[in-house]
Amino acid sequence: MKSEEIYKAWKERKSQIDIRENFADELMNQIYQYESEKRKPLFDGHRLIELISAHRFVKAGVVTAGAVTGLVRVMFVVYAFLAC
Amino acid sequence: MTQETQVIRQVLEGDIESFRLIVERYERPIARMIRNIINNRESCEDIAQDVFFTAYRKLASFDPVRGNFSTWLFTIARNKSINALRKKRPLSMSELPQNSDRHNPSDELAEREFFDELDAGLEALPSAQKRAFVLAEFEELSYEDIAQIEGVRIGTVKSRINRAKKELAKTLKEIRYEK
Numbered sequence: 281m282k283s284e285e286i287y288k289a290w291k292e293r294k295s296q297i298d299i300r301e302n303f304a305d306e307l308m309n310q311i312y313q314y315e316s317e318k319r320k321p322l323f324d325g326h327r328l329i330e331l332i333s334a335h336r337f338v339k340a341g342v343v344t345a346g347a348v349t350g351l352v353r354v355m356f357v358v359y360a361f362l363a364c
Numbered sequence: 365m366t367q368e369t370q371v372i373r374q375v376l377e378g379d380i381e382s383f384r385l386i387v388e389r390y391e392r393p394i395a396r397m398i399r400n401i402i403n404n405r406e407s408c409e410d411i412a413q414d415v416f417f418t419a420y421r422k423l424a425s426f427d428p429v430r431g432n433f434s435t436w437l438f439t440i441a442r443n444k445s446i447n448a449l450r451k452k453r454p455l456s457m458s459e460l461p462q463n464s465d466r467h468n469p470s471d472e473l474a475e476r477e478f479f480d481e482l483d484a485g486l487e488a489l490p491s492a493q494k495r496a497f498v499l500a501e502f503e504e505l506s507y508e509d510i511a512q513i514e515g516v517r518i519g520t521v522k523s524r525i526n527r528a529k530k531e532l533a534k535t536l537k538e539i540r541y542e543k
Contacts, residue, residue: 283536286478293479295502297396299409304387307413311380311420 368433376424383423387416390434393503394441400498401445402452403487411448415441431512438505439513442495449491478539485535489528496521497528 300306332338374382394415399408418440419426426436486494492514499510500521507525511518 283533283539286475286482286539287532287536289475290479290482291501294400295396297392297399299391299395299412303391303395303409303413304384307387307416308381308384310413310417311383314417314421315380 366428369428372423372426372433375420383420386419386433390437391416393434394437397438397441397498397503398445398448400486400502401442401495402448403483404448404452407448411444412441415444418444432509435505435509435512438499438503438509442513445495446491481535481539482532485532489531493524493528493531496524497532500525 332342368386371382371385375386391412395408395412398411398415399405402408402411415437419437422440426433486497489497496510496514499505499513500507505513507518507521510521514521
């Protein structure tokens, strides 16, 4: 075999490639997933409400936190009133 | 406006499915270029997918005035290949391709042996020379496009390709002498 023939055959072999059939499908799925993630809002209010109402302890925790915050606020008002 | 630029515009306007046309047009050249640079058949498709995904995410930054789309895409592929080569672990002795019997008279085996030698010659080239050679010989890109992809002058590209060809010619000569 001549050098040129070897080189030509090698080049031809290197120029061939078989890629998996679903290459484009896989990639497009990845892109659609990326787009749907991108479109999700950073803060989803409905999801938060669903989460709170689904768990008894979370619900109790939120109510307690609200009550404590209210109490602290009332205390501040009373303190400010007495300080005058 | 070229057909490709029109497709890109459609994608940017929200027609995601149009990007499939770009993928189907370039999947083979991009995967082939990566395979020939990193010399790994298995991971070249994964890296090629990463190239297209990056291209999709950065599509808005493509400027047709600065160059054509294929050059832009090949530049992303070039950068990903360099990163892959940096991460690539060296092959252990057991993973290295076994040389066939040098004295086997079979033509097919001899041809395969020639190819293995040339593959090894290509693999041994300095990275920049190998990339320029692969883009010129297997992807048949112009020197101007290669210069743009590599971010160097055309003269540098020519000299890299010439040096790569000389090295491979030397390999070919050695094969001839050994036979």
